[in-house]
Amino acid sequence: MPLATTLFRLAALIVTVLAAIPLAVCYPLLGAAGRTAAVRGWCRSLLRALDVRLVVDSPDEPPVGALVVSNHVSWLDILAVGSVRPGRMLAKSDLRSWPLIGSLAARGGTIFVDRNRLSTLPRTVADVRAALLAGARVVAWPEGTTRCGAETGRFYPAVFQAAIDAGAPVEPVTVEYTAAGRPTTVTAFLGDDPLTASVWRIARARGVAVEVRCRPALPPGRDRRMLAAAAASISVLTPRMDRLVGVHPRQVVDSHPA
Structure with a gap:
């Protein structure tokens, strides 16, 4: 994209992030519907x-108190899934250190997990279970890491124990990205890639689209490993994102020229 367009997008992004500050102040005062x-x-x-x-491909939303699990490609996944299935996010503790975003995430009810300290995992699972029992939707990325978008990894089973304990349904979600109608890795956020570099790369890209496909919810069952494997198999990525060609108008939530 031209430099002027890129800078305009970045300016719009900064303004939108800053707009969350007054929203975060009012957020605890809102009811459940208002927060959603x-x-x-x-x-x-x-x-x-x-x-x-x-672009959204979604059946009716499952009952409140569902665990939503998705494949993980980018930090944009949080925005994409949050646009369709807003709820309390389960995020790595590293997010706390992100400028401004970390504070906003904490105030918005994000549940943080420290993947470097497995001793804290039971407490995190308990927090997720409590949120589900309270009727909140919890959104998690159980691959535990991001991938380039060409494949989906195994889902770690720990968070699924919270759904079993709470008797909560599990809704698998698939997130896929294209640019100019073709599968792309421009949105991938891997390894030591700095957030600023990733944001700049996305802001410069032309015709980026994200498709969020919500699958029918799974009953929690009794075995977290079987539940994790079932959710992962349903969330598996398809080779191409053909739905973006000739997509039904009602599925296109935001469409505007690049």
């Missing part, structure tokens, strides 16, 4: 600021 609408609206605004088109 606020998270959904802010996530969609951030995607719109970067000119990322959101």
Whole structure:
């Protein structure tokens, strides 16, 4: 994209992030419906600021108190899934150190997991279980790491124990990205890739779209490993994102010129 367009997108992104500060102040005062609408609206605004088109393929939403699990490609996954299934996010503790975003995430009810200290995992699972029992939707990325988007890894079973203990349904979600109608890795956020470099790369890209496909919810069952394997198999990536060609107008949530 031209430099001027890239800078405009970055400016819009900064303004949208800063707009969350007053929202975060009011957030604890909102009811459940208000919080859901606020998270959904802010996530969609951030995607719109970067000119990322959101395409949704979704059945009716499962009951409140569902565990939503998704494959993991990018930090954009948080915005994409949050635009469709807003809820309390389960995120790595590293997110706390992100400028401003970390504080906003904590105030928004994010549940943090320290993957470098396995001794804290039971406490995290207990927090997720409590949130589900309280009727909150919890969104998790059980691969435990991001991938380039060409494949889906195994889902670690720990978080699924929270769904079993709470008797909560599990909704698998698949997130896929294209640029100019073709599968792309421009949104991938891997290894030591700095957040600033990733944001710049996405802001420069032309015609980026993200498709969020929500699958029918699974009953929790009794075996977390079987539940994790079932969810992973349903969330598996397809070779191409053909739905972006001739997609039904009602599925295109945000569509605007690059």
